[in-house]
Amino acid sequence: MPRVRCPKCNNIEGILKAGIVRYRQRYYCKKCDYHFIITIVKNKNNQQSKWNEKQTSLKDIAQVAGLSITTVSRALNNRPDISIQTRNIIRELASTMNYQPNIVAQSLVKRVTHTLGVIIPSLETTIFSTMLSGIHEIAAKAGYKVIICVSNEKHETEIANLQALMNNMIDGLLICHTNQTSSFEHLRSHIGKRIPIVQFYRVALDLPVPQILADDIHGAQQVTEYLIKKGCRKIAILLGSKSLSISQKRLEGYKIALQKNNIKIDNKLLCHIDFSLEMVVEAIEKWLKLTPKIDAIISISDKSAVQIIRYLKKKKINVPDQIKVFGFGNEFVGEFIAPSLSTFDTNTKLVGEEAAKLIIEELITDVQILEPKIVAGKIIIRDSA
Amino acid sequence: MPRVRCPKCNNIEGILKAGIVRYRQRYYCKKCDYHFIITIVKNKNNQQSKWNEKQTSLKDIAQVAGLSITTVSRALNNRPDISIQTRNIIRELASTMNYQPNIVAQSLVKRVTHTLGVIIPSLETTIFSTMLSGIHEIAAKAGYKVIICVSNEKHETEIANLQALMNNMIDGLLICHTNQTSSFEHLRSHIGKRIPIVQFYRVALDLPVPQILADDIHGAQQVTEYLIKKGCRKIAILLGSKSLSISQKRLEGYKIALQKNNIKIDNKLLCHIDFSLEMVVEAIEKWLKLTPKIDAIISISDKSAVQIIRYLKKKKINVPDQIKVFGFGNEFVGEFIAPSLSTFDTNTKLVGEEAAKLIIEELITDVQILEPKIVAGKIIIRDSA
DNA sequence: AACGGAAACGTTAACGTTACCGATAGATAG
DNA sequence: CTATCTATCGGTAACGTTAACGTTTCCGTT
Structure with missing residues (x-):
């Protein structure tokens, strides 16, 4: 018993x-x-470790002040309906008690987190980290935090990141697609829902989602026209994945320039790659075998352009006399390599800034601008062309 | 009336x-x-815009299923105390109703956000974005999100960022100090409180905060000894802010190497700068006036080293015959410049990874490791030395 | 039949904040 | 003095989720 x-x-x-x-x-x-x-009966004093230090809450302040939680909230949020005296008392109390508002609780009730999610292909490539820098700068100024997700140029990771970010926690999403990304169904299911989206740099053109683009068409056109003016006729071009806007648009600019100058477009001079060193080398070797000989190479990225220059140097092919080389992106390295790299400055930081501005604008005004916005760039002539 | x-x-x-x-x-x-x-009486049907689409909550599912919220929660969280049948019914219902748990509410009640805060000086410098990449990789694997804050190498911004991040929202903080940072009071007030902190790369050595360091002493020592072996005797060294560990430690390694080889330390060969181009030039010009002439320059960063090489080239001073140049960091550009840059690879990505591992370990086990952890690097010999 | 065990559910109270509604006392106008 | 106003406060219910605690039902033992 x-x-x-x-x-x-x-x-x-x-x-x-x-x-x-x-x-x-x-x-x-x-x-x-x-x-x-x-x-x-539990021992309330079982403060095991130091992390148990509880943050002071409105309740604590209210208790000490002998007022209600509502009044304390009013005082700290500069609301009307409160006397200047109690307001000051509470504010002083809050500062001595080292009060910090609980943002999570605020987010829960306000349904706003003041956080932007950013999905980028990589952090170790200058153009992406530069764009991220631009995004962060604008976001910080507007009082937004930035959560990053790196897709590592993998489509599945991009999908997983999207799911993870979309769950909650963010007010808006900025996305720059993977090199691999060819289907956009994962994005489509989120369009027009709770969380606004903006695409930047690498975008899906036909999606009804606001987009910020570098000046790909004009850039490629300017570069090609410059090379033609310099006497080049067999201009090879290195492109990324076919489904990406940067490949499409830059190819478009390239073609426009050729057509304007009555030069036939030769499909053997086009090459779509994924930017691995092996594929770059493979492309060059194929081009070098052609007759008549090519006299210029445009690369869609500075990194590849630099590798091209090095390869040509190794093969004792003079740049720019025999083959002129043009890059895209104006990365740091281009200025210091010999011969220094001519390139098109896509103004990547500004692309990031504009993307952030666009989404914050949409968050505030609730107005979507579907017309793609193009960020101007400028051609930079150095020794390689 | x-x-x-x-x-x-x-x-x-x-x-x-x-x-x-x-x-x-x-x-x-x-x-x-x-x-x-x-x-x-308010019109409940005033669904103005599409964002008003409410996420389905546990409550909604419970209502449809005719069960309590708790039971639904149990089913979705794989808790015991629930029959397999109802569990399946609820799970199916949740998927058809497209239920996504509200992370904010979870965070509020669990007091855990699964988010790490990172404060770095810049996003446009390769070493920092590379470290961030390492941090993100480990964090993502462990299921943590990453919020970034850029201090732009400004002390006040670092303080502001710290305040903003510490409020709430994050479970742990990773910080890499500003070049300017000489006082660490802003950090001190947060030590041992609710949120664990880890310093990385640029750290305050005397703070009781876990820290991850590059192998600054050995690196500088190896570099200096290599130069001495090559016959250099007047080795200049370009350093950052005096209060930073990287400056102190690398200077230490430099001195050790000199003393070992019975070479006197000449204070005129030391220079602390903030890495602006003007200060780099100023430092070189000062050094070039010295007699006997200097025969080597060690720079604390690759970026400055590249600028040094370019300056020397312009002045028709041969690198490496007249002056050998060594960098620190193994950035992309060093391989492509002519002459290619000898450097010490600080393994920056691994620094980021280790920092993330350390803080996640601390978050899980609640154990702090105050012993500084040093990430090994390796010397890379190229043409400039 | 009476008792004990276990499974499977429900209730309630948090977490910290804000929004909505209501209440009161003292001031003011007529 | 009465009717009205104003300033300043409090109470309560959300927000969506989890955790601690109760309850009910059904079944096997003695």
């Missing part, structure tokens, strides 16, 4: 066991028809 | 105005001693 006292009638007799709930014995008192479990 | 009916006694007579509350008329019924405001 268990020697247990009923907490209701205070009796010891007539108490039966009545099952076990979560590893604890349950009892039943016959006399007062009452089920109970012996509850161990 | 207002023609208003009392909602309590339904009378029209004896009703007086009784002030205005928030721009709305308030009335007082004499008969039943009752104050009231005519309340406009």
Whole structure:
């Protein structure tokens, strides 16, 4: 027989066991028809580690001040309906008690987190980190935090990142697609829902989602025209994935320039790659075998252009006399390589800034601008062309 | 006289105005001693825009399933105390209703956000974005999100960022200090509180905060010894802010190497700068005036080293014959410049990874490792030395 | 039949904040 | 003096989720 006292009638007799709930014995008192479990009174002072330091809340301040939580909230949020005296008292109290508002609770009730999500293909490529820098700068100025997600140029990672970010926590999403990305179904299901989206740099042109683009068409056109003016006729061009806007648009600019100058477009001079060193080398070797010989190479990225220059140097092919080389992006390295790299400055930081501005504008005004915005760039002539 | 009916006694007579509350008329019924405001019944169907699409919550599922919220929560969280049948029913329902848990609410009650805050000086410098990449990689694998804050090498911005991040929202903080940062009081007040901190790369050595360091002493020592072996005796060194660990430690390694080889340390060969191009040039010009002539320059950063090489080239000073140049960091550009840059690879990505590992370990096990952890690097010999 | 065990559910109270509604006292106008 | 106003406060219910605790039902033992 268990020697247990009923907490209701205070009796010891007539108490039966009545099952076990979560590893604890349950009892039943016959006399007062009452089920109970012996509850161990917890020691409230069991502050095990230092992290247990609780943040002061509105409740704490209200208790000390002898006021209601509402009043304290009013005082700290500069609301009307409060006297200047109590306001000051509360504010002083809050500062001495080192009060910091709980942003999570605020977010829950306001349904706004002041956080932007950014999905980019890589952090170790200058253009992307530069764009991210631009995004962060504008976001920080507007009081937004930035959560980053790196897709590592992998389509599946991009999808996973999208899911993770879309769950909650963010007010808006900025996305720059993977080199691999050819289908955009994962994005489509989020369009027009709770969270606004902006695409930047690498975008899906036909998606009804606001987009910020570098001046790909004009850039490629200017570069090609410059090379033609310099006497080049067999101009090769290195492109990325076919489904990406940067490949399409830059190819478009390239073609426009050729057509304007009555030069036939030769498909053997076009090459779509994924920017690995092997594929770059493969492309050059194929081009070098052609006759008549090519006299210029335009690369869609500075990184590849630099590798091209190095390869040509190794093969004792003079740049720019035999083959002129043009890059895209104006990365740091281009200025210091010999011969220094001519390139088109896509103004990547500004692309990031504009993307951030666009989404913040949409968040504030609730107005979507679907017309693609193009960020102007400029051609930079150095020794390689 | 207002023609208003009392909602309590339904009378029209004896009703007086009784002030205005928030721009709305308030009335007082004499008969039943009752104050009231005519309340406009809100139109519940005022779904103005598409963002109003409410996420489905546990409550919604519970309502549809005819079960309690708790049971639904149990089913979706794979808790015991639930039958396999109802579990399946609820899970299916959740998927058809497209349920996504509200992370903000979870964070509020669990007091954990699964988010790390990172403060870095810049996003446009390769080493920092590379470290960030390492941090993100590890964090993502462990299921943590990453919020970035860029201090732009400004001390005040670092303080502001710290405040903003510490408020809430993050479970842990990773910080790499500004070039300017010489006082660390802003950090000190957060030590040992609710949120664990880890310093990386640029750290305050004497702070009781876990830290991840590059192998500054050995790196500088190896570089200096290599130069000495090559016959250099007047080795200049370009350093950052005096209060930073990277400056102190690298100077230490430099001195060790000199002392080992019985070479006197010449203070005129040391220079602390903030890495602006002007200060780099100023430093070189000062050094070039010295007699006997210097025969090597070690720069604390690759970026400056590249600028040094370019300056020397312009001045027709041969690198490496007249002056050998060594960098620190192994950035992309070093491989492509002519002469290619010898450097010490500090393994920056690994620094980021280790920092992230350290803080996640601390978050899980609640154990702090105050012993500084040093990430090994390796010397890379190219043409400039 | 009486008792004990276990599974499977429900209730309630948090977490910290804000929004909506209401209440009161003292001031003011007529 | 009475009717009205204004300024300043409090109460309560959300927001969506989890955790601690109770309850019910069904089944096997004695």
